[in-house]
Amino acid sequence: MWTRRQVLAQIGLAAAAVHTLDPHELCCVMPAHAQTASRDLFELKKVGDGVYAAIAEPRYKVNCNAAVIMTNDGVVVVDSHSKPSAARSLYNEIQSMTKQPIRKIVNTHFHWDHWQGNEVYTNANPGVEVVASERTKENLTRPDAGVGGVPYIEKQLAALPGEIAKLKGDIQKETDPAKKANLESNLRQAEEYQKELQSMKPALPTRTVATTTTLHEGGREIQLHVLGRAHTNGDLFIFMPKEKVVATGDALIDWMPFMNDGYPAEWPETLTTLGKLGFDHIIPGHGEVRPKSHLAFFRGYFVDLIAAVKKASADGATLDEMKTKVGDQLAAKYEAGFSKYPLGRYRDRVGTNVEAVYLKVVKKA
Ligand SMILES: [Zn+2]
Numbered sequence: 001m002w003t004r005r006q007v008l009a010q011i012g013l014a015a016a017a018v019h020t021l022d023p024h025e026l027c028c029v030m031p032a033h034a035q036t037a038s039r040d041l042f043e044l045k046k047v048g049d050g051v052y053a054a055i056a057e058p059r060y061k062v063n064c065n066a067a068v069i070m071t072n073d074g075v076v077v078v079d080s081h082s083k084p085s086a087a088r089s090l091y092n093e094i095q096s097m098t099k100q101p102i103r104k105i106v107n108t109h110f111h112w113d114h115w116q117g118n119e120v121y122t123n124a125n126p127g128v129e130v131v132a133s134e135r136t137k138e139n140l141t142r143p144d145a146g147v148g149g150v151p152y153i154e155k156q157l158a159a160l161p162g163e164i165a166k167l168k169g170d171i172q173k174e175t176d177p178a179k180k181a182n183l184e185s186n187l188r189q190a191e192e193y194q195k196e197l198q199s200m201k202p203a204l205p206t207r208t209v210a211t212t213t214t215l216h217e218g219g220r221e222i223q224l225h226v227l228g229r230a231h232t233n234g235d236l237f238i239f240m241p242k243e244k245v246v247a248t249g250d251a252l253i254d255w256m257p258f259m260n261d262g263y264p265a266e267w268p269e270t271l272t273t274l275g276k277l278g279f280d281h282i283i284p285g286h287g288e289v290r291p292k293s294h295l296a297f298f299r300g301y302f303v304d305l306i307a308a309v310k311k312a313s314a315d316g317a318t319l320d321e322m323k324t325k326v327g328d329q330l331a332a333k334y335e336a337g338f339s340k341y342p343l344g345r346y347r348d349r350v351g352t353n354v355e356a357v358y359l360k361v362v363k364k365a
């Protein structure tokens, strides 16, 4: 097992060269006012026979959902949350259900909140395979890949002292007892997260998927599909044809999409291809388990957003005008459906989505 610094040295990234990131650039950062009192990290929900979704509770440092697939001779886990402590909590829960070992960890993409807990499973289960797409494996060590990977651990560590200092300052200024308690909880979580990052030993993919692979795991068929670019250039979809369940990572979520490392022009087509698979239930990267019909809603947002930004741009609107205008224009159709949780709500993200579509689709054309 490599240490973080060994991996960094190997890919030629000097820690000193890492620039400080604005904490707002972190994917899916919890708004400071949001509820963090829950002691539970996730709720395990049965989706099919022996197939569970670990639905993440809101935390200051967000966790992704995980999928847990039981087989006759072991367990497959899809995604590992944002930190070892969260993965350990799910691992303990899995062990209370079965004494079988974990056979495989599948990472849907390279973002920090989906893979940073991998080491818990690899340390406890010799021989466990870490499976990802080829692109995701590359992204996990590429310095400029976006909000995830080994280099991004250094970027987060560089940003955390400033983030912690800001939280301390906010606590001093806050007079409302409930808000103060919430900020204090956020501060504790930020400090714990910093410690976890400092001792992290990244467990990187040991097996990659180029297009489609079918795993026959202890009597279960698990298909892994690379269907095109969407949330990242390496999104992997985990499909179980018999159970009619798909785990989608962040390419299909029950929050507003995060597009900064994504490909909005290609995203709808990738979702169309996904829709051809015979599933009834979606385990999304964030939010609750959804029926297949959610795909059309989520896909429609991209189609409508791209059309609206193109039109506003052709009408001569500035980027700031577009953000307001397009945000208001699409609100009737999308605001309620995309604002069901304290995180990733419509108004939190529509502005950056407009900007992403403008830069990546309209301006490029
Ligand atoms: Zn995520």
Ligand SMILES: [Zn+2]
Binding pocket: 027, 109, 111, 231, 250, 258
């Ligand atoms: Zn993501």
